[in-house]
Amino acid sequence: MAVTQQEIENRLWDAADELRVAMPEAQYSSVIFPLMFWKYLSDTWEHNHQTFLKENEALGLSAEEAHEVEYSTYQTFKIPFIHPGTVAERRASWSSILATVTQPGLGQRVRASLQAIETANPDKFSRLFGSMAWASEEVLSGEVLAAVMQAMDRTPKMHEGNMSHDVLGGAYEYLLKRFSDGSGTRAGQFFTPREVVELLVEILEPKSFESVYDPTCGSGGMLIASASLLKAHGGRGYTLKLYGQEAVPDTAGVARMNLFMHNLTQFKVEVGDTLKDPRFTKSDGSVKQFDVILANPPYSLKWKPWSNDPRALGGIAPQSSADWAFVQHMIASMDPKKGRAGVVLPHGVLFRGQEASIRRRVVNDDLLEAVISLPPNLFYNTSIPTVILVFRAPGTKVPDRQDGVLFVDASKNFIKAKNRNIITDANVSDIVAACHLKMDAGDESADPTEANSLSSRFVPTTEIAANEYDLNIGRYIKQAAAEQEDLGTLIDAYNIARAERQKTEQRMNALLAAAGIEGFDE
Known part of the structure; x- marks a missing residue:
């Protein structure tokens, strides 16, 4: 009997729920995913x-022959023994250790x-x-770990035959x-909502046999979505x-x-700080280049700016925010013939x-x-x-996208849900269609009959230059400008007021201190 999606999800959540007495929900993933x-x-x-x-019982194979046949034909990995040659010897398998849950030292x-x-x-x-x-007793008691394992064991067998x-x-x-829905920031750091990932992948359109790279890959969702949507098409x-790189070792493990779990085996996920220590490089030390690069990096991350790095196209991002440093790394990582990149970032980068x-x-x-x-x-x-920025390798834009930038205002295209807003499949399709719509420079496209309409406009480079390379979308799309004040102006005014204060x-x-009044905090 086939296992239903609902059944396995319910059983796995029952196992996770056993952790509620031991740790906050934000930490569940560190236990549940390895188990x-x-x-x-x-x-x-x-x-x-x-x-x-079953298939070889009548052959009378020796132990050596049986091992060779099994691992050359039937197995793709090994489950070895722990404590071999001792009384504590046992296979390092789930069922073997589960049989010992009542014993100390689980x-x-x-x-x-x-x-x-x-x-x-x-x-x-x-x-x-x-x-x-x-796995330490100080972090998770043997009793709680046993309860989690016993609950998870009620999950149906996890193999392709089942x-x-x-x-x-x-x-x-x-x-x-x-985990992300219920635990906020910590879990959300490595989980980008499915619909945002799918939108980014749909825009970049990975093709069979291409390379896909995420320099801040988190749990690997963008890499998996690339393969899934390619298959769907x-x-x-x-x-x-x-290819993926992730700074947090445990999160890199989650990605692998x-x-x-998605039966994707042609991958490499490396651990390290992408800006400080990119792990995918060529023999000359320059960064490796890929067909598709996509990312949702940590926003406005404080970092140690490069002192002399060839990735620093156009200048060096400020210490207070590595947003554009991630973009520069992605641009450097684009294949010169067909490379394209997409990144999700806060509006401030504009x-x-x-x-x-x-x-x-x-x-x-x-x-x-x-x-x-x-x-x-x-x-x-x-x-x-947030905004999505889309880049193409030099000289690879289609003719009607050259010498300018397409602006798309999709800020109204969503539905409200319990904890956050959601972009629907229809919204994704509309945005992708807007990105592919052929437009002449200066034209603005909008459908006023749609309640959640989006507007788009192709803006020539000369107009952007006249605005001193300010990319705030309200400068270029009337609908966006009419609905909100110029966010860039508001931010600038706020920063000036804060500096004066x-x-x-x-x-x-200083005057209070000179008068002998100390400890005045407000």
Whole structure:
């Protein structure tokens, strides 16, 4: 009997819910995902092992011959033994350790099993399970860990003979979303809403056998969506070569497990700070280039600016915000013949003064193809409105997109949900259609009959230059300008007022200190 999506999701959430007595929901993922993947590996290995035994029992193979046949034909990874040669020897499998849940030291055995699997499969599972700090008795008691494992064991067997990778991958994504819905910032840091990911992928259109790169890959959702949408459009998603870099080791492990759960094996996920230490490089030290680059990097991240880096196109992003540094890295990572990139960022990147020189260079080099204004409150960790910036390698824009930028105002295209706004499939289709609509310079397109209409306009480079390379969408689309005040002007006015207030407070505090009045905080 086939396993339903609802059934596996309910069982997995029951297991996660056992953690409520031990840790906040934001930390559930660090426990549930390694356990879920361990069970998947163990169930798959055991299923293949039983198939091997059934098909070869009459051959009378020696132990050495049986091992060679099984691992050359039936198994794609190893589940080794822990504590070999001792009385504590047992296979590092889910079922073997589950049988010992009532014995002391459960966390130690779980950790030893996961580490043994990593060591036995270095090419596939190296550093896969992360730090495993949760396996410590001080973090998670043996009683709670046992309860989680027993609840998860009620989940149907996780192997291809019992459930498809679509179901398994869907369950994994369900947990990612559930953790993000309920736990706010920490979980939301590595989960971008599905509809935003799909919009970005639809715009960039990955093709079979292309390379796809996410420099801040989080849980790997954008890489997976690239393969899924290519398959949905009749392409071969499994042919994509997927690359990701993630700064947090545990989150990189989540991404690797996520990719495996979706039956995607042509991938590399590296750990490190993309700006400081890009892990995908050429032999000469320059960054590796890809066909498609897409990302939702951390917004306005404080960073240590480059001192001498060839990625710094048009200038160096300020220390207070690495937004444009991520863009510069993505531009440098575009294949020169067909590279394209898309990134989700806050509106400030469009008009902040410190980054004007970068915007000038990017626009003058005709690299920026589109600016797409998204609705507010789409994300789990911030309510601010965001934009998608789309870039093309030099000289690769289609003729009607050259020497200018397409502006699309999709800020009204959403529906309200319980915790956040949502872009519907129809909204995604409308925005993608607007991006592909052929327009003459200066024309503005809008459908006033639509309640959630969007407007678009292709703006020539000369007009953007006349506005000193301010990309604030209200400067170029009448509808956006009519509905809201110039956000750039408001921000500038606020910053000036704040600076004046700080100067006044400094003078006041100096006068108070001279008068012998200390500790005046307000």
